[in-house]
Amino acid sequence: MAPAGPSSCYPSRSQDLMNLDLSERQRATVGVALTILAACVILAAVGFVFWLLAKFVAEFSSVIMPLAVAAIAALVFKPYFDLLQRRLRLPPALAVAAVFASILVPLGAFAWFFGAKMVSQGNDVAARLPELIDAANRNLRAQLPEVIAFFERHGLDKALDSAIEGGRKQLVDGLQTFGSGALSAGAGVLSFVGSALSWVVLPVYFGFFLMADGWQLDRLKKHLPFLKPDTRDDVVYLIQQFVDIIVAFFRGQIIIAFLQGLLFAVGFSIVGLQYGFLIGLALGFLNIIPYLGNIVGLSVALPLALLQPEGGWVRVGLALIVFAIVQTIEGYFLTPKIMGERTGLHPMAIIVAIFFWGTALSGILGMILAIPLTAFLVVFWRLAKEKYVQELV
Structure with a gap:
Protein backbone atom coordinates (compact mmCIF):
# COMPACT_ATOMS: atom_id res chain seq x y z
CA MET A 1 0.00 0.00 0.00
CA ALA A 2 1.44 3.32 -1.05
CA PRO A 3 2.13 5.80 1.72
CA ALA A 4 -0.25 8.70 1.99
CA GLY A 5 0.94 11.93 0.48
CA PRO A 6 1.41 15.15 2.39
CA SER A 7 -1.95 16.48 1.24
CA SER A 8 -3.76 13.58 2.90
CA CYS A 9 -1.80 13.84 6.15
CA TYR A 10 -2.43 17.53 6.77
CA PRO A 11 -5.75 19.40 6.34
CA SER A 12 -5.71 22.19 3.81
CA ARG A 13 -6.00 25.86 4.76
CA SER A 14 -9.54 26.02 3.33
CA GLN A 15 -10.53 23.04 5.44
CA ASP A 16 -9.10 24.78 8.51
CA LEU A 17 -11.23 27.82 7.74
CA MET A 18 -14.34 25.72 7.20
CA ASN A 19 -13.80 23.90 10.49
CA LEU A 20 -13.39 27.04 12.59
CA ASP A 21 -15.57 26.90 15.65
CA LEU A 22 -17.13 30.38 15.65
CA SER A 23 -19.67 31.57 18.12
CA GLU A 24 -23.02 32.89 16.96
CA ARG A 25 -21.92 36.48 17.60
CA GLN A 26 -18.68 35.97 15.65
CA ARG A 27 -20.60 34.48 12.72
CA ALA A 28 -22.93 37.47 12.72
CA THR A 29 -19.96 39.86 12.82
CA VAL A 30 -18.26 38.09 9.90
CA GLY A 31 -21.52 38.12 7.94
CA VAL A 32 -22.00 41.84 8.50
CA ALA A 33 -18.37 42.55 7.52
CA LEU A 34 -18.67 40.53 4.31
CA THR A 35 -21.99 42.21 3.50
CA ILE A 36 -20.51 45.67 4.02
CA LEU A 37 -17.49 44.74 1.89
CA ALA A 38 -19.75 43.47 -0.89
CA ALA A 39 -21.88 46.62 -0.65
CA CYS A 40 -18.76 48.80 -0.92
CA VAL A 41 -17.59 46.88 -4.00
CA ILE A 42 -21.02 47.21 -5.60
CA LEU A 43 -21.21 50.93 -4.80
CA ALA A 44 -17.71 51.45 -6.21
CA ALA A 45 -18.67 49.62 -9.40
CA VAL A 46 -21.91 51.60 -9.72
CA GLY A 47 -20.03 54.85 -9.10
CA PHE A 48 -17.46 53.98 -11.75
CA VAL A 49 -20.17 53.15 -14.29
CA PHE A 50 -22.00 56.37 -13.42
CA TRP A 51 -18.76 58.35 -13.84
CA LEU A 52 -18.20 56.79 -17.27
CA LEU A 53 -21.80 57.56 -18.23
CA ALA A 54 -21.46 61.19 -17.12
CA LYS A 55 -18.25 61.55 -19.13
CA PHE A 56 -19.92 60.01 -22.16
CA VAL A 57 -22.95 62.31 -21.89
CA ALA A 58 -20.74 65.38 -21.46
CA GLU A 59 -18.57 64.44 -24.45
CA GLN A 216 -44.75 47.89 -26.08
CA LEU A 217 -42.94 46.80 -22.95
CA ASP A 218 -44.60 43.38 -22.91
CA ARG A 219 -42.43 42.47 -25.88
CA LEU A 220 -39.34 43.32 -23.86
CA LYS A 221 -39.69 40.13 -21.83
CA LYS A 222 -38.96 38.09 -24.95
CA HIS A 223 -35.56 39.79 -25.20
CA LEU A 224 -34.61 38.94 -21.59
CA PRO A 225 -34.65 35.11 -21.57
CA PHE A 226 -31.45 35.00 -19.51
CA LEU A 227 -33.25 36.44 -16.46
CA LYS A 228 -35.45 34.61 -14.01
CA PRO A 229 -39.18 35.21 -14.55
CA ASP A 230 -39.51 37.28 -11.34
CA THR A 231 -36.43 39.36 -12.18
CA ARG A 232 -37.69 39.83 -15.74
CA ASP A 233 -41.01 41.11 -14.42
CA ASP A 234 -39.21 43.51 -12.07
CA VAL A 235 -37.06 44.91 -14.91
CA VAL A 236 -40.12 45.51 -17.08
CA TYR A 237 -41.93 47.04 -14.09
CA LEU A 238 -39.08 49.48 -13.45
CA ILE A 239 -38.90 50.49 -17.11
CA GLN A 240 -42.67 51.00 -17.17
CA GLN A 241 -42.46 53.12 -14.03
CA PHE A 242 -39.68 55.24 -15.57
CA VAL A 243 -41.70 55.77 -18.76
CA ASP A 244 -44.81 56.67 -16.75
CA ILE A 245 -42.85 59.17 -14.65
CA ILE A 246 -41.27 60.75 -17.75
CA VAL A 247 -44.63 61.11 -19.50
CA ALA A 248 -46.51 62.40 -16.45
CA PHE A 249 -43.80 64.85 -15.46
CA PHE A 250 -43.11 66.44 -18.83
CA ARG A 251 -46.71 66.43 -20.00
CA GLY A 252 -47.72 68.20 -16.80
CA GLN A 253 -44.65 70.42 -16.42
CA ILE A 254 -44.87 71.84 -19.95
CA ILE A 255 -48.51 72.81 -19.43
CA ILE A 256 -47.77 74.29 -16.00
CA ALA A 257 -44.75 76.24 -17.30
CA PHE A 258 -46.78 77.64 -20.21
CA LEU A 259 -49.62 78.78 -17.93
CA GLN A 260 -47.15 80.24 -15.43
CA GLY A 261 -45.47 82.18 -18.22
CA LEU A 262 -48.78 83.70 -19.31
CA LEU A 263 -49.70 84.57 -15.71
CA PHE A 264 -46.31 86.19 -15.07
CA ALA A 265 -46.47 88.09 -18.37
CA VAL A 266 -49.96 89.46 -17.71
CA GLY A 267 -49.22 90.22 -14.05
CA PHE A 268 -45.94 92.04 -14.71
CA SER A 269 -47.57 94.05 -17.50
CA ILE A 270 -50.43 95.09 -15.22
CA VAL A 271 -48.13 96.33 -12.43
CA GLY A 272 -46.03 98.30 -14.93
CA LEU A 273 -42.80 96.29 -14.87
CA GLN A 274 -40.66 97.35 -17.80
CA TYR A 275 -40.46 94.54 -20.38
CA GLY A 276 -42.71 92.58 -18.05
CA PHE A 277 -44.39 90.60 -20.83
CA LEU A 278 -41.08 89.35 -22.23
CA ILE A 279 -39.69 88.59 -18.77
CA GLY A 280 -42.85 86.73 -17.73
CA LEU A 281 -42.85 84.43 -20.76
CA ALA A 282 -39.13 83.76 -20.31
CA LEU A 283 -39.69 82.80 -16.67
CA GLY A 284 -42.46 80.42 -17.69
CA PHE A 285 -40.15 78.75 -20.19
CA LEU A 286 -37.43 78.38 -17.56
CA ASN A 287 -39.92 76.76 -15.18
CA ILE A 288 -39.80 73.62 -17.31
CA ILE A 289 -36.95 73.03 -14.87
CA PRO A 290 -38.81 73.40 -11.53
CA TYR A 291 -37.99 76.52 -9.51
CA LEU A 292 -35.41 77.76 -12.04
CA GLY A 293 -37.80 80.36 -13.44
CA ASN A 294 -38.72 81.57 -9.96
CA ILE A 295 -35.08 81.93 -8.90
CA VAL A 296 -34.12 83.78 -12.07
CA GLY A 297 -37.32 85.81 -11.94
CA LEU A 298 -36.72 87.13 -8.44
CA SER A 299 -33.14 88.06 -9.31
CA VAL A 300 -34.22 89.92 -12.47
CA ALA A 301 -37.69 91.31 -11.87
CA LEU A 302 -37.14 92.80 -8.41
CA PRO A 303 -34.00 94.85 -9.24
CA LEU A 304 -35.69 95.97 -12.47
CA ALA A 305 -38.80 97.05 -10.55
CA LEU A 306 -36.61 99.10 -8.20
CA LEU A 307 -34.24 100.66 -10.73
CA GLN A 308 -36.41 101.20 -13.82
CA PRO A 309 -37.74 104.72 -14.60
CA GLU A 310 -40.75 105.36 -12.36
CA GLY A 311 -39.56 102.41 -10.31
CA GLY A 312 -39.33 102.17 -6.56
CA TRP A 313 -40.22 100.10 -3.55
CA VAL A 314 -43.91 100.23 -4.39
CA ARG A 315 -43.18 98.64 -7.76
CA VAL A 316 -41.05 96.00 -6.00
CA GLY A 317 -43.97 95.24 -3.70
CA LEU A 318 -46.33 94.90 -6.67
CA ALA A 319 -43.90 92.53 -8.40
CA LEU A 320 -43.71 90.43 -5.22
CA ILE A 321 -47.51 90.32 -5.09
CA VAL A 322 -47.53 89.00 -8.67
CA PHE A 323 -45.01 86.31 -7.66
CA ALA A 324 -47.09 85.37 -4.63
CA ILE A 325 -50.33 85.14 -6.62
CA VAL A 326 -48.80 83.07 -9.42
CA GLN A 327 -47.08 80.72 -6.96
CA THR A 328 -50.32 80.29 -5.03
CA ILE A 329 -52.20 79.42 -8.22
CA GLU A 330 -49.44 77.04 -9.27
CA GLY A 331 -49.07 75.36 -5.88
CA TYR A 332 -52.73 74.97 -4.95
CA PHE A 333 -54.42 74.60 -8.33
CA LEU A 334 -52.19 73.95 -11.37
CA THR A 335 -49.81 71.32 -9.99
CA PRO A 336 -52.42 69.32 -7.98
CA LYS A 337 -54.91 69.33 -10.86
CA ILE A 338 -52.49 68.73 -13.75
CA MET A 339 -49.66 66.66 -12.28
CA GLY A 340 -50.86 65.57 -8.86
CA GLU A 341 -48.33 63.80 -6.64
CA ARG A 342 -46.85 61.71 -9.44
CA THR A 343 -43.22 62.28 -8.53
CA GLY A 344 -43.77 62.12 -4.76
CA LEU A 345 -40.71 64.29 -4.08
CA HIS A 346 -40.34 66.97 -1.42
CA PRO A 347 -39.58 70.48 -2.79
CA MET A 348 -36.16 70.46 -1.10
CA ALA A 349 -35.40 67.08 -2.66
CA ILE A 350 -36.35 68.54 -6.05
CA ILE A 351 -33.92 71.45 -5.65
CA VAL A 352 -31.08 69.15 -4.53
CA ALA A 353 -31.84 66.76 -7.41
CA ILE A 354 -31.68 69.57 -9.97
CA PHE A 355 -28.27 70.72 -8.76
CA PHE A 356 -26.95 67.15 -8.44
CA TRP A 357 -28.03 65.89 -11.87
CA GLY A 358 -27.15 69.19 -13.51
CA THR A 359 -23.60 68.77 -12.21
CA ALA A 360 -23.39 65.02 -12.77
CA LEU A 361 -24.59 65.15 -16.38
CA SER A 362 -22.80 68.42 -17.12
CA GLY A 363 -25.52 70.86 -17.95
CA ILE A 364 -29.07 71.48 -18.98
CA LEU A 365 -29.85 67.86 -19.90
CA GLY A 366 -29.23 66.74 -16.33
CA MET A 367 -31.36 69.56 -14.93
CA ILE A 368 -34.25 68.68 -17.26
CA LEU A 369 -34.08 64.98 -16.40
CA ALA A 370 -33.39 65.54 -12.68
CA ILE A 371 -36.93 64.97 -11.40
CA PRO A 372 -37.75 61.86 -13.48
CA LEU A 373 -34.38 60.27 -12.69
CA THR A 374 -34.72 60.95 -8.97
CA ALA A 375 -38.30 59.67 -8.85
CA PHE A 376 -37.19 56.54 -10.71
CA LEU A 377 -34.38 55.95 -8.20
CA VAL A 378 -36.93 56.21 -5.38
CA VAL A 379 -39.12 53.58 -7.09
CA PHE A 380 -36.06 51.38 -7.73
CA TRP A 381 -34.94 51.61 -4.09
CA ARG A 382 -38.41 50.72 -2.78
CA LEU A 383 -38.55 47.64 -5.02
CA ALA A 384 -34.98 46.60 -4.17
CA LYS A 385 -35.54 47.07 -0.44
CA GLU A 386 -38.75 45.05 -0.54
CA LYS A 387 -37.58 42.12 -2.65
CA TYR A 388 -33.78 41.98 -2.77
CA VAL A 389 -32.22 43.71 0.23
CA GLN A 390 -32.42 41.50 3.30
CA GLU A 391 -31.68 42.41 6.89
CA LEU A 392 -27.95 42.57 7.58
CA VAL A 393 -28.11 41.42 11.19
Whole structure:
Protein backbone atom coordinates (compact mmCIF):
# COMPACT_ATOMS: atom_id res chain seq x y z
CA MET A 1 0.00 0.00 0.00
CA ALA A 2 1.44 3.32 -1.05
CA PRO A 3 2.13 5.80 1.72
CA ALA A 4 -0.25 8.70 1.99
CA GLY A 5 0.94 11.93 0.48
CA PRO A 6 1.41 15.15 2.39
CA SER A 7 -1.95 16.48 1.24
CA SER A 8 -3.76 13.58 2.90
CA CYS A 9 -1.80 13.84 6.15
CA TYR A 10 -2.43 17.53 6.77
CA PRO A 11 -5.75 19.40 6.34
CA SER A 12 -5.71 22.19 3.81
CA ARG A 13 -6.00 25.86 4.76
CA SER A 14 -9.54 26.02 3.33
CA GLN A 15 -10.53 23.04 5.44
CA ASP A 16 -9.10 24.78 8.51
CA LEU A 17 -11.23 27.82 7.74
CA MET A 18 -14.34 25.72 7.20
CA ASN A 19 -13.80 23.90 10.49
CA LEU A 20 -13.39 27.04 12.59
CA ASP A 21 -15.57 26.90 15.65
CA LEU A 22 -17.13 30.38 15.65
CA SER A 23 -19.67 31.57 18.12
CA GLU A 24 -23.02 32.89 16.96
CA ARG A 25 -21.92 36.48 17.60
CA GLN A 26 -18.68 35.97 15.65
CA ARG A 27 -20.60 34.48 12.72
CA ALA A 28 -22.93 37.47 12.72
CA THR A 29 -19.96 39.86 12.82
CA VAL A 30 -18.26 38.09 9.90
CA GLY A 31 -21.52 38.12 7.94
CA VAL A 32 -22.00 41.84 8.50
CA ALA A 33 -18.37 42.55 7.52
CA LEU A 34 -18.67 40.53 4.31
CA THR A 35 -21.99 42.21 3.50
CA ILE A 36 -20.51 45.67 4.02
CA LEU A 37 -17.49 44.74 1.89
CA ALA A 38 -19.75 43.47 -0.89
CA ALA A 39 -21.88 46.62 -0.65
CA CYS A 40 -18.76 48.80 -0.92
CA VAL A 41 -17.59 46.88 -4.00
CA ILE A 42 -21.02 47.21 -5.60
CA LEU A 43 -21.21 50.93 -4.80
CA ALA A 44 -17.71 51.45 -6.21
CA ALA A 45 -18.67 49.62 -9.40
CA VAL A 46 -21.91 51.60 -9.72
CA GLY A 47 -20.03 54.85 -9.10
CA PHE A 48 -17.46 53.98 -11.75
CA VAL A 49 -20.17 53.15 -14.29
CA PHE A 50 -22.00 56.37 -13.42
CA TRP A 51 -18.76 58.35 -13.84
CA LEU A 52 -18.20 56.79 -17.27
CA LEU A 53 -21.80 57.56 -18.23
CA ALA A 54 -21.46 61.19 -17.12
CA LYS A 55 -18.25 61.55 -19.13
CA PHE A 56 -19.92 60.01 -22.16
CA VAL A 57 -22.95 62.31 -21.89
CA ALA A 58 -20.74 65.38 -21.46
CA GLU A 59 -18.57 64.44 -24.45
CA PHE A 60 -21.45 63.70 -26.81
CA SER A 61 -24.09 66.06 -25.41
CA SER A 62 -24.63 67.74 -28.79
CA VAL A 63 -25.77 64.38 -30.17
CA ILE A 64 -27.51 63.00 -27.08
CA MET A 65 -29.52 66.15 -26.27
CA PRO A 66 -31.64 66.17 -29.48
CA LEU A 67 -32.16 62.42 -29.20
CA ALA A 68 -33.28 62.74 -25.58
CA VAL A 69 -35.64 65.63 -26.37
CA ALA A 70 -37.11 63.72 -29.33
CA ALA A 71 -37.57 60.54 -27.27
CA ILE A 72 -39.25 62.41 -24.41
CA ALA A 73 -41.53 64.28 -26.82
CA ALA A 74 -42.41 60.99 -28.53
CA LEU A 75 -43.29 59.43 -25.17
CA VAL A 76 -45.53 62.39 -24.37
CA PHE A 77 -47.33 62.37 -27.73
CA LYS A 78 -47.40 58.60 -28.30
CA PRO A 79 -50.95 58.13 -26.88
CA TYR A 80 -52.22 60.88 -29.19
CA PHE A 81 -50.43 59.27 -32.15
CA ASP A 82 -51.99 55.89 -31.34
CA LEU A 83 -55.41 57.51 -30.99
CA LEU A 84 -55.13 59.05 -34.47
CA GLN A 85 -54.20 55.70 -35.94
CA ARG A 86 -56.90 53.79 -34.10
CA ARG A 87 -59.85 56.19 -34.36
CA LEU A 88 -59.20 57.86 -37.71
CA ARG A 89 -57.38 54.86 -39.22
CA LEU A 90 -54.58 57.10 -40.45
CA PRO A 91 -51.41 55.52 -41.82
CA PRO A 92 -48.30 56.19 -39.70
CA ALA A 93 -46.93 58.93 -41.96
CA LEU A 94 -50.21 60.89 -41.92
CA ALA A 95 -50.56 60.38 -38.16
CA VAL A 96 -47.07 61.85 -37.67
CA ALA A 97 -48.02 64.80 -39.90
CA ALA A 98 -51.18 65.31 -37.83
CA VAL A 99 -49.13 65.32 -34.61
CA PHE A 100 -46.76 67.92 -36.11
CA ALA A 101 -49.74 70.05 -37.13
CA SER A 102 -51.21 69.75 -33.63
CA ILE A 103 -47.94 71.12 -32.24
CA LEU A 104 -47.17 73.80 -34.83
CA VAL A 105 -50.67 75.31 -35.13
CA PRO A 106 -50.92 76.33 -31.43
CA LEU A 107 -47.32 77.58 -31.51
CA GLY A 108 -48.09 79.57 -34.65
CA ALA A 109 -51.20 81.05 -33.06
CA PHE A 110 -49.21 81.98 -29.96
CA ALA A 111 -46.55 83.64 -32.12
CA TRP A 112 -49.28 85.46 -34.06
CA PHE A 113 -50.85 86.96 -30.94
CA PHE A 114 -47.77 87.57 -28.78
CA GLY A 115 -44.75 87.35 -31.10
CA ALA A 116 -44.84 90.99 -32.20
CA LYS A 117 -44.88 92.22 -28.60
CA MET A 118 -42.02 89.89 -27.63
CA VAL A 119 -39.89 90.92 -30.62
CA SER A 120 -40.62 94.60 -29.99
CA GLN A 121 -39.58 94.40 -26.35
CA GLY A 122 -36.51 92.29 -27.19
CA ASN A 123 -35.33 94.77 -29.84
CA ASP A 124 -35.97 97.66 -27.47
CA VAL A 125 -33.84 96.02 -24.77
CA ALA A 126 -30.97 95.44 -27.22
CA ALA A 127 -31.13 98.99 -28.63
CA ARG A 128 -31.43 100.78 -25.28
CA LEU A 129 -29.15 98.59 -23.17
CA PRO A 130 -26.47 101.23 -22.43
CA GLU A 131 -29.16 103.81 -21.66
CA LEU A 132 -31.01 101.36 -19.40
CA ILE A 133 -27.83 100.57 -17.45
CA ASP A 134 -27.08 104.28 -16.96
CA ALA A 135 -30.68 104.89 -15.84
CA ALA A 136 -30.44 101.98 -13.41
CA ASN A 137 -27.24 103.49 -11.99
CA ARG A 138 -28.96 106.84 -11.43
CA ASN A 139 -32.03 105.21 -9.88
CA LEU A 140 -29.81 103.12 -7.61
CA ARG A 141 -28.33 106.30 -6.19
CA ALA A 142 -31.78 107.85 -5.82
CA GLN A 143 -33.43 104.79 -4.23
CA LEU A 144 -30.59 103.80 -1.88
CA PRO A 145 -28.97 107.06 -0.71
CA GLU A 146 -27.81 105.54 2.59
CA VAL A 147 -25.90 102.81 0.79
CA ILE A 148 -24.32 105.31 -1.60
CA ALA A 149 -23.39 107.58 1.33
CA PHE A 150 -21.72 104.63 3.07
CA PHE A 151 -19.71 103.93 -0.08
CA GLU A 152 -18.67 107.59 -0.35
CA ARG A 153 -17.61 107.79 3.31
CA HIS A 154 -15.32 104.82 2.87
CA GLY A 155 -13.99 105.83 -0.53
CA LEU A 156 -15.77 103.01 -2.34
CA ASP A 157 -17.90 105.15 -4.65
CA LYS A 158 -15.21 105.28 -7.34
CA ALA A 159 -14.82 101.52 -7.17
CA LEU A 160 -18.60 101.16 -7.53
CA ASP A 161 -18.67 103.50 -10.53
CA SER A 162 -15.76 101.65 -12.09
CA ALA A 163 -17.43 98.28 -11.54
CA ILE A 164 -20.73 99.47 -13.03
CA GLU A 165 -19.00 101.04 -16.02
CA GLY A 166 -16.85 97.96 -16.54
CA GLY A 167 -19.86 95.68 -16.36
CA ARG A 168 -21.80 97.88 -18.76
CA LYS A 169 -18.94 97.96 -21.25
CA GLN A 170 -18.37 94.21 -21.07
CA LEU A 171 -22.07 93.46 -21.48
CA VAL A 172 -22.50 95.78 -24.46
CA ASP A 173 -19.26 94.64 -26.11
CA GLY A 174 -20.17 91.02 -25.51
CA LEU A 175 -23.58 91.40 -27.11
CA GLN A 176 -22.13 93.29 -30.06
CA THR A 177 -19.35 90.79 -30.74
CA PHE A 178 -21.19 87.59 -29.85
CA GLY A 179 -22.23 86.70 -33.38
CA SER A 180 -18.84 87.29 -34.99
CA GLY A 181 -16.82 85.95 -32.07
CA ALA A 182 -18.75 82.71 -31.91
CA LEU A 183 -17.83 81.93 -35.51
CA SER A 184 -14.35 83.42 -35.65
CA ALA A 185 -12.38 80.19 -35.55
CA GLY A 186 -12.69 77.25 -37.91
CA ALA A 187 -13.27 74.87 -35.03
CA GLY A 188 -16.01 77.14 -33.77
CA VAL A 189 -17.67 77.05 -37.18
CA LEU A 190 -17.54 73.26 -37.31
CA SER A 191 -18.85 72.96 -33.76
CA PHE A 192 -21.66 75.42 -34.43
CA VAL A 193 -22.66 73.72 -37.70
CA GLY A 194 -22.57 70.27 -36.10
CA SER A 195 -24.68 71.39 -33.16
CA ALA A 196 -27.14 73.17 -35.45
CA LEU A 197 -27.49 70.13 -37.71
CA SER A 198 -28.10 67.87 -34.72
CA TRP A 199 -31.06 70.05 -33.74
CA VAL A 200 -32.30 70.42 -37.33
CA VAL A 201 -32.87 66.66 -37.55
CA LEU A 202 -34.81 66.62 -34.26
CA PRO A 203 -38.19 66.39 -36.10
CA VAL A 204 -36.84 63.34 -37.95
CA TYR A 205 -35.92 61.70 -34.64
CA PHE A 206 -39.32 62.62 -33.25
CA GLY A 207 -41.19 61.08 -36.18
CA PHE A 208 -39.05 57.95 -36.07
CA PHE A 209 -39.65 57.45 -32.34
CA LEU A 210 -43.39 57.95 -32.82
CA MET A 211 -43.58 55.27 -35.52
CA ALA A 212 -41.28 52.82 -33.72
CA ASP A 213 -42.94 49.60 -32.57
CA GLY A 214 -40.62 49.06 -29.63
CA TRP A 215 -42.69 50.97 -27.06
CA GLN A 216 -44.75 47.89 -26.08
CA LEU A 217 -42.94 46.80 -22.95
CA ASP A 218 -44.60 43.38 -22.91
CA ARG A 219 -42.43 42.47 -25.88
CA LEU A 220 -39.34 43.32 -23.86
CA LYS A 221 -39.69 40.13 -21.83
CA LYS A 222 -38.96 38.09 -24.95
CA HIS A 223 -35.56 39.79 -25.20
CA LEU A 224 -34.61 38.94 -21.59
CA PRO A 225 -34.65 35.11 -21.57
CA PHE A 226 -31.45 35.00 -19.51
CA LEU A 227 -33.25 36.44 -16.46
CA LYS A 228 -35.45 34.61 -14.01
CA PRO A 229 -39.18 35.21 -14.55
CA ASP A 230 -39.51 37.28 -11.34
CA THR A 231 -36.43 39.36 -12.18
CA ARG A 232 -37.69 39.83 -15.74
CA ASP A 233 -41.01 41.11 -14.42
CA ASP A 234 -39.21 43.51 -12.07
CA VAL A 235 -37.06 44.91 -14.91
CA VAL A 236 -40.12 45.51 -17.08
CA TYR A 237 -41.93 47.04 -14.09
CA LEU A 238 -39.08 49.48 -13.45
CA ILE A 239 -38.90 50.49 -17.11
CA GLN A 240 -42.67 51.00 -17.17
CA GLN A 241 -42.46 53.12 -14.03
CA PHE A 242 -39.68 55.24 -15.57
CA VAL A 243 -41.70 55.77 -18.76
CA ASP A 244 -44.81 56.67 -16.75
CA ILE A 245 -42.85 59.17 -14.65
CA ILE A 246 -41.27 60.75 -17.75
CA VAL A 247 -44.63 61.11 -19.50
CA ALA A 248 -46.51 62.40 -16.45
CA PHE A 249 -43.80 64.85 -15.46
CA PHE A 250 -43.11 66.44 -18.83
CA ARG A 251 -46.71 66.43 -20.00
CA GLY A 252 -47.72 68.20 -16.80
CA GLN A 253 -44.65 70.42 -16.42
CA ILE A 254 -44.87 71.84 -19.95
CA ILE A 255 -48.51 72.81 -19.43
CA ILE A 256 -47.77 74.29 -16.00
CA ALA A 257 -44.75 76.24 -17.30
CA PHE A 258 -46.78 77.64 -20.21
CA LEU A 259 -49.62 78.78 -17.93
CA GLN A 260 -47.15 80.24 -15.43
CA GLY A 261 -45.47 82.18 -18.22
CA LEU A 262 -48.78 83.70 -19.31
CA LEU A 263 -49.70 84.57 -15.71
CA PHE A 264 -46.31 86.19 -15.07
CA ALA A 265 -46.47 88.09 -18.37
CA VAL A 266 -49.96 89.46 -17.71
CA GLY A 267 -49.22 90.22 -14.05
CA PHE A 268 -45.94 92.04 -14.71
CA SER A 269 -47.57 94.05 -17.50
CA ILE A 270 -50.43 95.09 -15.22
CA VAL A 271 -48.13 96.33 -12.43
CA GLY A 272 -46.03 98.30 -14.93
CA LEU A 273 -42.80 96.29 -14.87
CA GLN A 274 -40.66 97.35 -17.80
CA TYR A 275 -40.46 94.54 -20.38
CA GLY A 276 -42.71 92.58 -18.05
CA PHE A 277 -44.39 90.60 -20.83
CA LEU A 278 -41.08 89.35 -22.23
CA ILE A 279 -39.69 88.59 -18.77
CA GLY A 280 -42.85 86.73 -17.73
CA LEU A 281 -42.85 84.43 -20.76
CA ALA A 282 -39.13 83.76 -20.31
CA LEU A 283 -39.69 82.80 -16.67
CA GLY A 284 -42.46 80.42 -17.69
CA PHE A 285 -40.15 78.75 -20.19
CA LEU A 286 -37.43 78.38 -17.56
CA ASN A 287 -39.92 76.76 -15.18
CA ILE A 288 -39.80 73.62 -17.31
CA ILE A 289 -36.95 73.03 -14.87
CA PRO A 290 -38.81 73.40 -11.53
CA TYR A 291 -37.99 76.52 -9.51
CA LEU A 292 -35.41 77.76 -12.04
CA GLY A 293 -37.80 80.36 -13.44
CA ASN A 294 -38.72 81.57 -9.96
CA ILE A 295 -35.08 81.93 -8.90
CA VAL A 296 -34.12 83.78 -12.07
CA GLY A 297 -37.32 85.81 -11.94
CA LEU A 298 -36.72 87.13 -8.44
CA SER A 299 -33.14 88.06 -9.31
CA VAL A 300 -34.22 89.92 -12.47
CA ALA A 301 -37.69 91.31 -11.87
CA LEU A 302 -37.14 92.80 -8.41
CA PRO A 303 -34.00 94.85 -9.24
CA LEU A 304 -35.69 95.97 -12.47
CA ALA A 305 -38.80 97.05 -10.55
CA LEU A 306 -36.61 99.10 -8.20
CA LEU A 307 -34.24 100.66 -10.73
CA GLN A 308 -36.41 101.20 -13.82
CA PRO A 309 -37.74 104.72 -14.60
CA GLU A 310 -40.75 105.36 -12.36
CA GLY A 311 -39.56 102.41 -10.31
CA GLY A 312 -39.33 102.17 -6.56
CA TRP A 313 -40.22 100.10 -3.55
CA VAL A 314 -43.91 100.23 -4.39
CA ARG A 315 -43.18 98.64 -7.76
CA VAL A 316 -41.05 96.00 -6.00
CA GLY A 317 -43.97 95.24 -3.70
CA LEU A 318 -46.33 94.90 -6.67
CA ALA A 319 -43.90 92.53 -8.40
CA LEU A 320 -43.71 90.43 -5.22
CA ILE A 321 -47.51 90.32 -5.09
CA VAL A 322 -47.53 89.00 -8.67
CA PHE A 323 -45.01 86.31 -7.66
CA ALA A 324 -47.09 85.37 -4.63
CA ILE A 325 -50.33 85.14 -6.62
CA VAL A 326 -48.80 83.07 -9.42
CA GLN A 327 -47.08 80.72 -6.96
CA THR A 328 -50.32 80.29 -5.03
CA ILE A 329 -52.20 79.42 -8.22
CA GLU A 330 -49.44 77.04 -9.27
CA GLY A 331 -49.07 75.36 -5.88
CA TYR A 332 -52.73 74.97 -4.95
CA PHE A 333 -54.42 74.60 -8.33
CA LEU A 334 -52.19 73.95 -11.37
CA THR A 335 -49.81 71.32 -9.99
CA PRO A 336 -52.42 69.32 -7.98
CA LYS A 337 -54.91 69.33 -10.86
CA ILE A 338 -52.49 68.73 -13.75
CA MET A 339 -49.66 66.66 -12.28
CA GLY A 340 -50.86 65.57 -8.86
CA GLU A 341 -48.33 63.80 -6.64
CA ARG A 342 -46.85 61.71 -9.44
CA THR A 343 -43.22 62.28 -8.53
CA GLY A 344 -43.77 62.12 -4.76
CA LEU A 345 -40.71 64.29 -4.08
CA HIS A 346 -40.34 66.97 -1.42
CA PRO A 347 -39.58 70.48 -2.79
CA MET A 348 -36.16 70.46 -1.10
CA ALA A 349 -35.40 67.08 -2.66
CA ILE A 350 -36.35 68.54 -6.05
CA ILE A 351 -33.92 71.45 -5.65
CA VAL A 352 -31.08 69.15 -4.53
CA ALA A 353 -31.84 66.76 -7.41
CA ILE A 354 -31.68 69.57 -9.97
CA PHE A 355 -28.27 70.72 -8.76
CA PHE A 356 -26.95 67.15 -8.44
CA TRP A 357 -28.03 65.89 -11.87
CA GLY A 358 -27.15 69.19 -13.51
CA THR A 359 -23.60 68.77 -12.21
CA ALA A 360 -23.39 65.02 -12.77
CA LEU A 361 -24.59 65.15 -16.38
CA SER A 362 -22.80 68.42 -17.12
CA GLY A 363 -25.52 70.86 -17.95
CA ILE A 364 -29.07 71.48 -18.98
CA LEU A 365 -29.85 67.86 -19.90
CA GLY A 366 -29.23 66.74 -16.33
CA MET A 367 -31.36 69.56 -14.93
CA ILE A 368 -34.25 68.68 -17.26
CA LEU A 369 -34.08 64.98 -16.40
CA ALA A 370 -33.39 65.54 -12.68
CA ILE A 371 -36.93 64.97 -11.40
CA PRO A 372 -37.75 61.86 -13.48
CA LEU A 373 -34.38 60.27 -12.69
CA THR A 374 -34.72 60.95 -8.97
CA ALA A 375 -38.30 59.67 -8.85
CA PHE A 376 -37.19 56.54 -10.71
CA LEU A 377 -34.38 55.95 -8.20
CA VAL A 378 -36.93 56.21 -5.38
CA VAL A 379 -39.12 53.58 -7.09
CA PHE A 380 -36.06 51.38 -7.73
CA TRP A 381 -34.94 51.61 -4.09
CA ARG A 382 -38.41 50.72 -2.78
CA LEU A 383 -38.55 47.64 -5.02
CA ALA A 384 -34.98 46.60 -4.17
CA LYS A 385 -35.54 47.07 -0.44
CA GLU A 386 -38.75 45.05 -0.54
CA LYS A 387 -37.58 42.12 -2.65
CA TYR A 388 -33.78 41.98 -2.77
CA VAL A 389 -32.22 43.71 0.23
CA GLN A 390 -32.42 41.50 3.30
CA GLU A 391 -31.68 42.41 6.89
CA LEU A 392 -27.95 42.57 7.58
CA VAL A 393 -28.11 41.42 11.19
